[in-house]
Amino acid sequence: MKTETVGTATFETWDVDEVASALEKREIVLIDVRTPQEFMFEHIPGALLMPMSFFDAQALPGQSDKRIVFHCGSGVRSEKVARAAIEAGFDRIAHMGGGMAAWKAAQKPHIGTNMATGAPQRVD
Template sequence: MKTEKVDDASLETWTVEEAAQAFDRNEIVLIDVRTPQEYMFEHIEGALLMPLAFFKGDKLPDQVEKRIVFHCGSGVRSERVARAAIAAGVKKIAHMEGGFAAWKGAKKPYIGTNMATGAPQAVMPE
């Protein structure tokens, strides 16, 4: 993981592997900052949705029990949200490098949409 000091705060950039392992161990909360439409089409199972357009950094819970790691489609929006969280007073925050595209590229499981039925379905890439 890469760490950048931003004034008196820390912005961490996690790899997909780091995020996936910590998520599997229930050590982090993964927050998807994409649009509701993107999330409904495909998302990481168990990730929460907090779209960039509606983000309020001062409403984030503390990170005593679990760390917060943001993700988006490519890593651009999640970094922007992480920096907004720092501007709102959060002292340590993280985002996932490469976003959901990197998650899929690393062949991690996710929930997708069955194009024949429109229903959500688990996708387990090989």
């Protein structure tokens, strides 16, 4: 994990293994900031959807029990959203570096779309 101090806040960049481990242990809330269409096509099981275009920091859950980790397709949008959360007053926030592309490159399980039927299917 890489950390950066932004004012009085801590901005964290997690790698896919850290996110996968924390998600499995239910230690984080993983929030996907991609579009609903991107999410429908493929997503990480257990991730919640809050598209960047509708981002509202006041709607985020508190972090007393679980850390919030954002992710997107490549890590660009999730970093922007994480920094916006810090500007909104969150003092410790994280995003997944490399996004969904890095998740798939690491061969982590996700929900994809069966191109023959259009139905969702687990990809391990």
